[in-house]
Amino acid sequence: MIETNGRTSLLGEHSPVDAIVPSNIVNHAVAEPFDNAQFKDLTKSLPHEGNGWKRLDWIIDDSMKKEIAECQKRNQAIIVDSDNSNLLWGEFATEWIKKNGMSPLCGVC
Numbered sequence: 001m002i003e004t005n006g007r008t009s010l011l012g013e014h015s016p017v018d019a020i021v022p023s024n025i026v027n028h029a030v031a032e033p034f035d036n037a038q039f040k041d042l043t044k045s046l047p048h049e050g051n052g053w054k055r056l057d058w059i060i061d062d063s064m065k066k067e068i069a070e071c072q073k074r075n076q077a078i079i080v081d082s083d084n085s086n087l088l089w090g091e092f093a094t095e096w097i098k099k100n101g102m103s104p105l106c107g108v109c
Contacts, residue, residue, distance in 0.1 A: 003051075 002008045010022050060068075 010026070
């Protein structure tokens, strides 16, 4: 999101590739050259501060509610079919690492 005064914010959600998309966007934006002369008149007309955050109230009709319900069914089917599981490992926790100063899983650290 880029405000009219040039301030920028970026929101990324946590997923298996959560850092890749936002970092690629920023890398592309930083690498692209731009002509400062194109913005010389804007600095006079832009406010110093943006308007801040505003609440957006969405109107969701029956077709959207139906699509949301169908999406929930599709996602639930994927979840049920997943072989993913969590391993809770508590034997070598923070205190062990602080005491030993190395990773318990790394044999050469």
